[in-house]
Amino acid sequence: MPQTRIDMIERIGRYRIVERLGEGAMSVVYRGYDPSIHRIVAIKTLRPEYAHDDVHRARFLTEARAAGTLAHPGIVTVYDVGESEGVPFIAMELLEGMALDRFVAAQPDLSLRTSLRIAIQVAEALDYAHRKGVVHRDIKPENIVCRDAAGNVKVTDFGIAQVGQGTPPDDQAAGTPHYVAPEVLRGQRADSRADLYSLGVLLYWMLSGQLPYQAASVPELLQKIVDDDPAPLVSRHAELPRAARDVVANLLEKSPDRRYQNAEEVIEDLQRIDDRVAERERNWSGERIVPIRVRWTAIMSALVALTVGIGLFAVHRTQERVARDLAFDYGFTLTRQLTLQSAEDLLLDDRIAVQALTDAMAENREIAEISIGDRLGRRLASSGRLLLTTAGEIVAPDQATLLRQRGDVRAYLVQRPGDSDILLFDSPVEYDGRGVGRLQLGLSTEPLVAASRATVLAMLGLAAVTLLAVLIGAYVLSRKLMVPVEIVRRALWKIAQGRFDSRIRLQRRDEFERVFSAFNAMAESLQARLPPGTGGDVQADGNSKSIDGSRPGGDREASSIGGHPAPDGRDGA
DSSP states (O other), rough: OOOOOOOOOOEEEEEEEEEEEEEEEEEEEEEEETTTTTTEEEEEOOOOGGGTOHHHHHHHHHHHHHTTTOOTBBBOOEEEEEEEETEEEEOOOOOOOHHHHHHHHHTOOOOHHHHHHHHHHHHHOOOOOOHHHHOOOOOOOGGGOOSSTTOOEEEEEOTTTETTTTTOOSOOOOOOGGSSOEEEEEETTOHHHHHHHHHHHHHHHHSHHHHHHHHHHHHHHHHHHSSSSSOOOOOTTTTTTTTHHHHHHHTTOGGGGGGGGSHHHHHHHHHHHEEEEEHHHTTTTTOOOHHHHHHHHHHHHHHHHHHHHHHHHHHHHHHHHHHHHHHHHHHHHHHHHHHHHHHHHHTTTTTHHHHHHHHHHHSSSSSSEEEEEETTTEEESSSSSTBBBBTBBBBBOGGEEEEEEEETEEEEEEOOSOOOOOEEEEEEETTTEEEEEEEEEEEEEEHHHHHHHHHHHHHHHHHHHHHHHHHHHHHHHHHHHHHHHHHHHHHHHHHHOTTTTTTOOOOOSHHHHHHHHHHHHHHHHHHHHHTTTTOOOOOSSSOOOOOOOTTTTTTTOOOTTTTTTTTTSSSSS
């Protein structure tokens, strides 16, 4: 591809051209070298077709006058203004970085504090410019260059700036439509408060990712800016303070009299908000969290409680089953012994002996009731009325309540409302293979219930003590774990503040020793990368871009102090 005249330029004034960085609608930006002081600079010139046009030359010189009178860390520095072969040029500071729009696009999760710090830096640059009588009139992301990953920025492109009370280089409504203040669209003269409106749009965009007004055409957009309220701010930050919303709302007021009256007021409010957010981050109170010491304690306690609960249930069921088996064994054995003892007395119809046996057994606290009848079912002796019918005969048990059977002896469950249940053992009484009567023995289940209750209470007490011990142990251990975590957090906070000489001196004999060593190695690496005398200002590498935002390879949308081409073809509009 043949070289153009722009590409073939080797020298502009005393500056040697190294390469072309990019071009806009009316200007071209080069990387230049000043041999007299051995400095790399950005050289901006008018395109040849505009070099002799009075309007474009006037605008170009306005940019030089506006930026040339400003010496501020947040504003691009102009070193020299001149003319070479009839073409005016500006020699300025060459910045490495990227325009704010590209910076935000590369960081979709841009933090709230970074957005606030960028807005504060732009406000500080505007405050200085306004005090010097310069109104920028074209604050937008493309005219703000981010120099590093921390969001340190500089304001560029004073191509349509208004200097003092002089006549602006273009019509009053020059600027990028989305960022032009309503009063300027109404034909009023732009003042410092118009820049503050543009700052409000910029901050709205950084916080939400959207612009406050959307329209299908430029005329519709301008009408909305003049007449309609901005769309509600839907922040990408869930923790956005109400005060930040109030700052944006104030900056976007239709009337400049209701807006902030100077950038210093904006700086104070934004700095106050940033301080509160920083304090919240230092104290870990931004987003509600469950501390590890509480979370781990709760988890360990829940696991222990679940394990103990399952164990208690299994032990209780086993103990209940064993106790019931013992009760049945005792009942079957006792019933068999009583039938043998009473068999001869029943055969001889000795009622006194049968009653004596019944009375003797009734003294046993475990026996609720005992009844002995003859072979016809008539009661001969009884210790109560529970096992008798109203006619005085022995009760025939309900077969549905039959629990177990061993030989001729059957065990039933008899429920007593308001009292403990009874295990009823029913057996025929035989003598020499001949039935001579019937015996019913009722054993109370109260001892079984009492034993089961005592066992459960004992196990619950043991479980409570175990759970309390685990809870205390887990809480203490988790608090000890938080000590090195807090040390690392504080050390990282110092790094975030630019104190790269911070080191963790604590020695441990566990995995945290590796974490501390990794942190110290990171801090040493960061400190080693700092240029001498920068005091912690880390420069980002890659995606380099000059002060003007020009892109390598002749991207026509590249901007310099002259800015991006406007929709209507005016550079920087």
